Structures are given as C-alpha cells and as structure tokens.
Amino acid sequence: MRALSVVRNAPVRAAVRLQTLQAEREAGMTTAEYAVGTVAACGFGGVLYKVITSGPVLELVTSVISRAFKLAF
Numbered sequence: 001m002r003a004l005s006v007v008r009n010a011p012v013r014a015a016v017r018l019q020t021l022q023a024e025r026e027a028g029m030t031t032a033e034y035a036v037g038t039v040a041a042c043g044f045g046g047v048l049y050k051v052i053t054s055g056p057v058l059e060l061v062t063s064v065i066s067r068a069f070k071l072a073f
Helices: 002-025 029-052 055-070
Strands: none
Touching: 029 055
C-alpha cells in the first residue's frame, strides 16, 4: 500500500518542486524591476524639472498667477 501512495503523490511532489525551482530562479526579478522603475522615474523627474524651470514656462505660470490675483471676487 505504501508504494501505491508514493506513486499517487509523485505528480504532486513534482509540481511543488517545479514551483519552488521557478521561484528560486526568479527571486531577483522584482528587485531589478524596481531598480529600472526608479531610474525611469528619476529621469522623468529631471526632464520635468528642466521643463518647469525653463524661461517660457516660468513666464506663463507667473502671468497666470498674476491674472488670478487681479480677478475681483
């Protein structure tokens, strides 16, 4: 009877082992994905900072704010 139970449980054990091997192989993927996302966010932040601090954009923001303060409520 014991041999029969070993044969019946073999596919289950194989599936569990396969899942464990896949998890071990991809253990560092999340860290790498976070690193790439962080670098991309920093790059986007740098470009956004340069655009916002450019002359034409600063003039536009200044004019919008000055017009808003001149409005009568």
